[in-house]
Amino acid sequence: MTPDVDRNREFFRRKPRALTDKRTTVQDAVSRLVSDGDYIGIGGFGTNRIPTAILHEIIRQGKKGLGLSGHTATHDFQILAAGGAIDRVDVAYVIGLEARGLSRAARRLFEEARIQVCEWTNAALAWRYRAAAMGIPFIPARIMFGSDTMRYSAAKTVTCPFTGQKLLALPALSPDLAVIHVHRCDKYGNAQIDGISVSDADLARASKKVIITTEEIVPEEVIRQDPARTIIPAFCVDAVVEVKYGSYPGNMPYAYFSDEEHLREWLSADSKPETLEPFLRKYIFGTKDFSEYLELCGGEAKMERLRRIEFLEEV
Structure with a gap:
């Protein structure tokens, strides 16, 4: 994805800043704001703060050819990949479900070249967001040199005009859509986030x-009472959807823990196609919305x- 920061800056300049009521449904948000071929960035970290309802609806509505920024992604990437929605990914961490194990379905898709891969580190993807947020075409860094990650990335080397040092130029990354x-x-x-916000502001x-x-x-x-927690301002946002327990089966810090039993069921199901398809039919295609899935x-x-x-109480 070649950065076109001037066009992006013009797009953002024309984006309305007025305070308007942006409440809608999951179905409407996906139908209206997700197009085939879009490049998507997902907020959160690992299994924390996964926007599960939107991910499931993307699959239900049959969106295809999506690109994804796999910045600390786990179950979010895996479920979209298994649902056939993704054909390319900028990857830092996606196949692993942390200590729980690896997604064999995602691995199969990579090995069969059904998903194009460009490699980065978590820091590199975060800084690429930062460059785009700043409206600059790249950001210099001193990482990835001498690694296979650099070989399989789209980064380029540049010479510092002040010191003559060799630096890595990380291209700005401006997704068509962020889901947070x-x-x-x-x-x-x-929007307010309790706990770690990762790169969601950028x-x-x-x-x-x-x-x-x-x-x-x-x-x-309520927002005005504690403005320091407002990580994402209204002028960035196009749709607001209330989804209680919306990170399930992932963790929502200070609210509820991840469902380890369900995540184990997922890893078991995605181990081979003949068990993956029934899982998707049961939990996604066989449910009309997130509340029915829950x-x-x-x-x-x-x-x-x-x-x-989550609160270390007796269960």
Whole structure:
């Protein structure tokens, strides 16, 4: 993806800044804002703050040819890849589900060359967002030299005009769409995150369109009471969707823990095609929306148990 920062700057300059009510449904947000061939960036970190409802709906609506920034991605990348939505990825970390094991379905897609791969480090992808958010075509760094990661990346070497040192030029990364799950948001799109925000602030500013899913939509006054937590401002956001427990089966820091049993079921199912397809039919194609999926996985009783685990209470 060659950076075109001037065109992006013009796009952002024309983007409306007025405070408008951006509340909508998962189905509408995906239908209206996700197009075949789009390049998508997903917020959160690993299994933390996964925007599961949007990911499932992308698969249900049959979106194809998507690119993905695999910046600390795990289950989000894996489910989109297994659902046939992705054909290219900038990868830092995607196949592993951390200590739980590896996604064999994702590995098969790479080995069969059904997904194009460009390699980066987590830091490199974060800084590429930063460059795009700043409106510059690249950002210099001193990483990746001498590694296979550099060989299989799209980075280039440059010479520092001040010191003559060799540096790595990381190209700006401006996704067509960012999808980010947060703790709370007002109807205008002012979004707050508790705990680690990773690169979500830069991702939102770098992306042409932004969908926010949130545990709860709160009055504007709540946001104003603690403005320092507003990581993503309303002017970046195009759609706001309230999805309680929206990071499930992932973790939502200070709210609920990840569903380890369900993630193990996923890894077992994705080990071979004959078990993967029934999993997708049962949990995604066989459910009309996220609430039905959640109920199938245990509903409120399951979420209360995960809440107690998150707060180290007896279960």
